[in-house]
Amino acid sequence: MSTNREIHLASRPQGWPTADNFRLVETEVPTPGPGQIVVRNQFMSVDPYMRGRMNDVKSYVPPFQLGAPLDGGAVGEVVASEADGVKVGDTVLHGLGWREYALLDAKAARPVDPTIAPVSAYLSVLGMTGLTAYAGLLDVAGMKPGESVFVSAAAGSVGSLVGQIAKLKGAGHVVGSAGSAAKVERLKALGFDAAFDYHDGPVRDSLKAAAPDGIDVYFDNVGGDHLEAAISAMKLHGRAAICGMIAQYNDTQPPAAPRNLAMVIGKRLTLRGFLVGDHGNLREQFVRDVSGWLRDGKLTYDETIVDGIENAPEAFLGLLRGENLGKMLVRV
Amino acid sequence: MSTNREIHLASRPQGWPTADNFRLVETEVPTPGPGQIVVRNQFMSVDPYMRGRMNDVKSYVPPFQLGAPLDGGAVGEVVASEADGVKVGDTVLHGLGWREYALLDAKAARPVDPTIAPVSAYLSVLGMTGLTAYAGLLDVAGMKPGESVFVSAAAGSVGSLVGQIAKLKGAGHVVGSAGSAAKVERLKALGFDAAFDYHDGPVRDSLKAAAPDGIDVYFDNVGGDHLEAAISAMKLHGRAAICGMIAQYNDTQPPAAPRNLAMVIGKRLTLRGFLVGDHGNLREQFVRDVSGWLRDGKLTYDETIVDGIENAPEAFLGLLRGENLGKMLVRV
Numbered sequence: 001m002s003t004n005r006e007i008h009l010a011s012r013p014q015g016w017p018t019a020d021n022f023r024l025v026e027t028e029v030p031t032p033g034p035g036q037i038v039v040r041n042q043f044m045s046v047d048p049y050m051r052g053r054m055n056d057v058k059s060y061v062p063p064f065q066l067g068a069p070l071d072g073g074a075v076g077e078v079v080a081s082e083a084d085g086v087k088v089g090d091t092v093l094h095g096l097g098w099r100e101y102a103l104l105d106a107k108a109a110r111p112v113d114p115t116i117a118p119v120s121a122y123l124s125v126l127g128m129t130g131l132t133a134y135a136g137l138l139d140v141a142g143m144k145p146g147e148s149v150f151v152s153a154a155a156g157s158v159g160s161l162v163g164q165i166a167k168l169k170g171a172g173h174v175v176g177s178a179g180s181a182a183k184v185e186r187l188k189a190l191g192f193d194a195a196f197d198y199h200d201g202p203v204r205d206s207l208k209a210a211a212p213d214g215i216d217v218y219f220d221n222v223g224g225d226h227l228e229a230a231i232s233a234m235k236l237h238g239r240a241a242i243c244g245m246i247a248q249y250n251d252t253q254p255p256a257a258p259r260n261l262a263m264v265i266g267k268r269l270t271l272r273g274f275l276v277g278d279h280g281n282l283r284e285q286f287v288r289d290v291s292g293w294l295r296d297g298k299l300t301y302d303e304t305i306v307d308g309i310e311n312a313p314e315a316f317l318g319l320l321r322g323e324n325l326g327k328m329l330v331r332v
Numbered sequence: 333m334s335t336n337r338e339i340h341l342a343s344r345p346q347g348w349p350t351a352d353n354f355r356l357v358e359t360e361v362p363t364p365g366p367g368q369i370v371v372r373n374q375f376m377s378v379d380p381y382m383r384g385r386m387n388d389v390k391s392y393v394p395p396f397q398l399g400a401p402l403d404g405g406a407v408g409e410v411v412a413s414e415a416d417g418v419k420v421g422d423t424v425l426h427g428l429g430w431r432e433y434a435l436l437d438a439k440a441a442r443p444v445d446p447t448i449a450p451v452s453a454y455l456s457v458l459g460m461t462g463l464t465a466y467a468g469l470l471d472v473a474g475m476k477p478g479e480s481v482f483v484s485a486a487a488g489s490v491g492s493l494v495g496q497i498a499k500l501k502g503a504g505h506v507v508g509s510a511g512s513a514a515k516v517e518r519l520k521a522l523g524f525d526a527a528f529d530y531h532d533g534p535v536r537d538s539l540k541a542a543a544p545d546g547i548d549v550y551f552d553n554v555g556g557d558h559l560e561a562a563i564s565a566m567k568l569h570g571r572a573a574i575c576g577m578i579a580q581y582n583d584t585q586p587p588a589a590p591r592n593l594a595m596v597i598g599k600r601l602t603l604r605g606f607l608v609g610d611h612g613n614l615r616e617q618f619v620r621d622v623s624g625w626l627r628d629g630k631l632t633y634d635e636t637i638v639d640g641i642e643n644a645p646e647a648f649l650g651l652l653r654g655e656n657l658g659k660m661l662v663r664v
Contacts (some may be wrong), residue, residue, distance in 0.1 A: 060598040223594060245594045257589030262555060262577045264605030266392040271603040273596030 004029045005309050006069040006099030013054055016250045016320070021054065022313035025069070030103035031080070037092070037106045038080040041332040044097030044309075045073035045123040046316045048221075051249040060275060070098040073128060075112065075119045076332070086111070093122050100309055100332055117294065124157055124327035125301035126290060128276050132243060133161035133219075134286045135279035138169065140241035140272050141217045145170030148211055150230055152176075153221035153246060154195065155183035155302075157327035162219045163192050164299055168289075171217075175210045177203065177226065179322040186325060190300055203229040214238075222247045228258035234269055242273040250320065302326025336361045337641050338401040338431030345386055348582045348652070353386065354645035357401075362435035363412070369424070369438045370412040373664040376429030376641075377405035377455040378648045380553075383581040392607060402430040405460060407444065407451045408664070418443070425454050432641055432664055449626065456489055456659035457633035458622060460608050464575060465493035465551075466618045467611035470501065472573035472604050473549045477502030480543055482562055484508075485553035485578060486527065487515035487634075489659035494551045495524050496631055500621075503549075507542045509535065509558065511654040518657060522632055535561040546570075554579045560590035566601055574605040582652065634658025 003026055010023040032038050050072060053064045064070050074097035078090045083106030086092070092109035096102035112122045124130065136158075137143050143166060151162040154176025166174045176187045176195045187195035194210035207215075207229045216238050218230035223245025230240060248255035264271065293299035304324040306315035312330045319328040335358055342355040364370050382404055385396045396402050406429035410422045415438030418424070424441035428434035444454045456462065468490075469475050475498060483494040486508025498506045508519045508527045519527035526542035535557045539547075548570050550562035555577025562572060580587035596603065625631035636656040638647035644662045651660040 227593075242596050244597065248594060254591035255594070257591050257593045259586035259589050261559075261589045262580060262587070264574050264603065265576065265607065267605065268607060268610060269605050271596065273599065273601050275597065275600060278600060 002029050003027075004099060004101040007309065007312050008069050009054065009064045009066055012056060012066070013250075015252045017051065017054060017317060019313050019317070022070075024310050029101045032082040032103060035083050035105055035107070036081075036103060037078050037083050037086050037109060039074075039076040039092055039094060039096075039102045039104070039109065040079045041074045041076035041097060041100060041102055043075050043120045043123055043305075044312065044330045044332055045128075046312065046319050046328040046330060047072060048244055048246045048249060048319065050316065051320060069096075071095055072097040073123050074098075074102065074332075075122050076102070078109075081106070091119055093127065097330075098309075098312060116291070120303060120305075120327075120329055121294075121301065123329060124303060125161060125294065125299065126287065129157045129327055130161055130290055130301075131279065131283060131286050132276040133158045133165055134290070135276060135282050136219055136241040136243050136274055137162050137165055137217070139279055139282060140274045141219065141239045143169065143171060143217045146172045147216035148173040148175075148214065148235075149217045149219065150175045150177075150207060150211060150215045150233065151219040151221070152198075152226040152230075153244075153322075154178050154187050154192065155325055156221060156322075157301075157324075158243060159219070159221055160187070160190060160302060160326055161299070163187065164190055166217075167191050168293060168298060173211060173213070175207065175215070177206070177222075183325065186302070198226070204232055207233050217241070219243060220245070224248060224255060228260055231258050231260050231263050231269065234263075234267055237268050239270045240272065242271060246320070303329055305329050305331050307331045334361055335359075336431060336433040339641065339644050340401050341386065341396045341398055344388060344398070345582075347584045349383070349386060349649060351645050351649070354402075356642050361433045364414040364435060367415050367437055367439070368413075368435060369410050369415050369418050369441060371406075371408040371424055371426060371428075371434045371436065371441065372411045373406045373408035373429060373432060373434055375407050375452045375455055375637075376644065376662045376664055377459075377461075378644065378651050378660040378662060379404060380576055380578045380581065380651065382648065383652060401428075403427055404429040405455050406430075406434065406664075407454050408434070413438070423451055425459065429662075430641075430644060448623070452635060452637075452659075452661055453626075453633065455661060456635065457493060457626065457631065458619065461489045461659060462493055462622055462633075463611065463615060463618050464608040465490045465497055466622070467608060467614050468551055468573040468575050468606055469494050469497055469549070471611055471614060472606045473551065473571045475501065475503060475549045478504045479548035480505040480507075480546065480567075481549045481551065482507045482509075482539060482543060482547045482565065483551040483553070484530075484558040484562075485576075485654075486510050486519055486524065487657055488553060488654075489633075489656075490575060491551070491553055492519070492522060492634060492658055493631070495519065496522055498549075499523050500625060500630060505543060505545070507539065507547070509538070509554075515657065518634070530558070536564055539565050549573070551575060552577070556580060556587060560592055563590050563592050563595050563601065566595075566599055569600050571602045571604065574603060578652070635661055637661050637663050639663045
């Protein structure tokens with residue numbers, strides 16, 4: 001086991017990325033220095049925001065570097081430790097995915113308890129994904145009981161939690177959009193009051209049919225026509241939590257923006273972008289709520305698991321194509 | 333003095349309105365019934381939002397009716413009263429402008445004190461215009477001392493107050509945009525730290541030059557390229573108070589929207605539309621602040637006064653063309 005495999009950024013994509021933008025590289029399994037640990041990754045997270053990091057553009061996270069491994073959320077088992085307080089066999093969450101073995105400062109890893117939930121859950125429902133849904137819906141958009149909620153990309157990892165958390169927190173009517181009939185069925189099974197396939201017609205029409213009385217809250221993962229439709233459907237004092245705009249991540253031209261933006265005035269709407277990193281203050285409450293819901297069987301999280309680090313690029317490309325149900329993970 | 337003149341809506345404009353959309357109509361001076369008063373209007377307010385009311389579109393205020401007088405803020409002297417507590421000679425603020433004599437329920441009029449300020453001030457700095465600036469800047473956008481502020485249409489009635497109030501409340505750097513070199517000079521005289529004519533180049537470039545360190549708050553009266561430029565210039569956690577989008581009121585096609593809207597995510601921006609009517613809770617504090625600033629000579633309000641009710645349509649068209657400095661008023 002002296003070989004480590006990792007995925008490097010081979011070239012930057014123009015528009016949609018392809019397998020050629022990635023390269024599988026064999027290296028040595030690293031040896032920890034003082035204060036460091038080596039983690040054998042078990043699962044790594046594949047997320048839409050990583051598309052932005054493939055561009056050489058200054059943003060809230062630095063771009064991936066050409067010829068260097070990509071990174072991102074991962075969970076695994078400590079196989080070597082030169083750090084006090086971390087021992088071989090511990091399970092930790094950290095930020096060096098896209099490789100089989102990760103060398104990192106012990107301080108950059110957070111221990112997790114594999115007896116509470118499967119370790120993959122720390123990358124999804126109990127991790128950043130779950131907190132994103134929770135904070136965006138309840139804090140950024142400030143959803144109140146009885147309100148109507150619309151979430152796009154609702155069969156994705158964040159969206160499916162948004163819809164379920166909305167119901168658990170007393171939303172009156174929850175609508176989701178997704179990209180296939182099978183996903184729409186899944187949303188209904190998860191307790192969404194209505195769901196539609198955005199391929200079936202203009203989003204504006206589908207949303208109006210699914211939420212004839214309008215919506216109070218929109219959780220945006222998509223942007224574009226979804227955001228425009230949501231603005232049109234919003235009631236007075238509606239709020240949109242803008243989490244992602246996956247519809248335009250691969251655009252090479254500036255995207256069309258909602259042409260009805262002036263409606264924010266008369267309807268007194270709030271559109272608010274957010275990143276989960278700003279909402280760590282909610283973590284304790286989030287873990288308490290979500291752990292309880294999981295224990296009581298009230299919250300379901302779907303996972304789409306791809307095996308093998310060599311298949312991580314394909315998992316990522318599949319995510320951008322919407323092939324996942326729930327959280328897209330690579331079992332390393 | 334038995335003749336009353338008023339302006340009716342003769343037809344609905346497509347695109348830019350013209351004088352033909354209005355008609356001057358002579359009627360009788362009305363006689364008050366029980367609980368009613370008749371007001372001889374002295375000044376009437378001309379506002380951009382009235383353009384929207386010329387369309388037959390459901391909105392936050394009902395559309396003007398064809399063949400009926402327009403309405404809007406006005407101030408005048410009571411010339412007949414059948415209402416307890418209101419006597420001939422009182423000065424009142426009410427909502428029936430666009431006519432020489434207004435018949436209304438006394439309850440729909442608010443007495444104002446002409447010894448505190450010129451009566452026209454109750455339509456501008458001490459009225460809805462002033463409260464719009466005050467509430468939008470301090471409540472909707474939540475400006476804090478030391479922050480950088482950008483306001484568009486800054487030589488207009490709301491914009492010029494936004495910039496001055498920002499400075500009075502401790503803003504670090506205040507930038508305004510306007511439509512002529514003379515207006516830009518006026519903004520500098522009013523204490524703006526920087527100002528530019530939006531005809532001089534792309535707004536994005538002009539704003540970057542005027543606020544090289546970025547902005548925390550954008551007060552939007554214009555929309556379109558101004559909003560796009562502001563989003564690009566915003567710092568982390570920036571807020572935009574969306575008050576108006578005059579750039580597109582006369583568009584017959586859906587307007588281009590900010591193509592950089594996805595930046596709201598990484599920069600965690602908030603865009604919030606508002607109407608002054610929701611912020612009456614601030615009125616007391618607003619009057620206290622503004623009265624004090626006026627008394628101390630710290631706040632200046634410009635007025636552009638057009639004489640004669642027959643010239644009210646031209647005053648309104650001039651407002652849409654940006655011919656006013658400060659508040660556009662008709663002296664009836």
